[in-house]
Amino acid sequence: MLSPRGSERDGYPDWLDRLEREIRPSLAVRLRIWCRRRARRLMAALGVVLLLAAAAGAAGYGYRQLRHSAAAPSPAVTGAPATAGPTASLDVFADTPAANWPAGAAGIVLPPARPTGGFTGAEVSAGLTRVRAAVLTARLDRAFMTGGSPTPLLRHFAPDARESVRKDWSAETIATYATRLAPDARLTPDQPRTKGRFTYRAVRRADGVRMLEVTSNFVWVYGFRDLGSRSGHSVVLLHDEIVWRLPHAGDVARADRGLWLHRMSSYGWGMDCDAVKHGLIRPGGLDLTATPLTEDPDALYDPDHPIELPVSC
Template identity: 90%
Template sequence: DVFAGTPAADWPAGAAGIVLPPARPTGGFTGAEVSAGLARVRAAMLTARLDRAFMTGGSPAPLLRHVAPAARESVRKDWSTETIATYATRLAPDARLTPDQPRTKGRFTYRAVRQADGVRMLEVTSNFVWVYGFRDLASRSGHSVVVLHDEIVWRLPHAGDVARADRGLWLHRMSSYGSGVDCDAVKLGLIRPGGLDPAGIGSPEDPDALYDPEHPIELPVSC
């Protein structure tokens, strides 16, 4: 088990770790609308962080299907930059995951907000840690673990307040850190094991603390 001995050893595997909160009416959104919005966020996360075909593919198309038509150009611009790694996992061509399903743990919060132009928004914040097992010939064990922690603010405008092209998911704000990742690859929007570890030599950080979804998302040392 590639995760044995790590804090993620007993975490849920894959999609089982992404559990939605109860949907309640809020700020002009019905319970059904909140439920649908939460489900859309979860579906986008499943593609962005857990879909192996997407993670190893060369196209943003599977992820674009989850966001509003008017928001898709921003995702395309992020595709080959370090920004994409903030909210999606693109594996470097030479990176190979182990057969183990990634482990994940985190939580959602949501609220209704109103923009200055009067548009009502359902704002969903996801705060999750993703732990991947990689084949790693440079490691004595033959494998290694990469930890990604992201906090993403998603927004869904009320369908009655916007044009059709603006309906759907928008990435409003995102931030993240990684542990055990190759920083040169991250600059290209790619993930592979190795390189800088924010809890490495000379850092007071406990490596296991980086697995905690409540850990501050800003690190003094990062890619």
């Protein structure tokens, strides 16, 4: 029911209504009145806006953190020295027959030691262990391979046998039974792959001296950083067959006791033949003046492959 125009409404006198019509409030005043009347709805809307903004900000922060974590180096890599050129692949041996071979010393396994030819089982075991130690130094010890001294290898030999090893140090012969890296050659972090075996027997020299003769026949495959390669790495293969002799301690003077080199031969693949002439190993191409290889290079990885190879350095 409409109230008479001149009557009071809700307890307010009608003159107040007239006063409101006669006084025209400014825009700012009217805006405050409008906001006051709609305060609850404005607060609710503002709360929704702030909630959405907070959610969007949290999502953005999470995305930035995820990108940062993916780009940051892992703790194991932090502080590692930077290397120029392509990064060596972790699968440097992946495309070779050596891909599943044992790494490093794991491939150098001794046969069971049994008494033979006047040598006890313990003496055979000690002799085999001595040969294995010399092989590990000669072909797998990085400090020795990159160093400039034969001393780490010499200590495995009998005192009177060391002079001949010293003479081999800067000659092609050293590469037959030991690995010396050229100064500019860099191995990848991968351990070399090895495959082969030891055999042994007892022999007697013409003068009656008993000898434990140990033959090592191994293929060694090294991964090198190679800036000339598209992948940034390459492999070098060495196959050696070495006959080591240890005279019976009761048959010789003290200076003759220990390890001697009796016979050795080897071939290589994927190496710089000019460096080999100085007893050094680095990756490189084939010798173009040599007889071309007529067989599959993968066959060279077989320890039973004949050592005589016309294309070898």
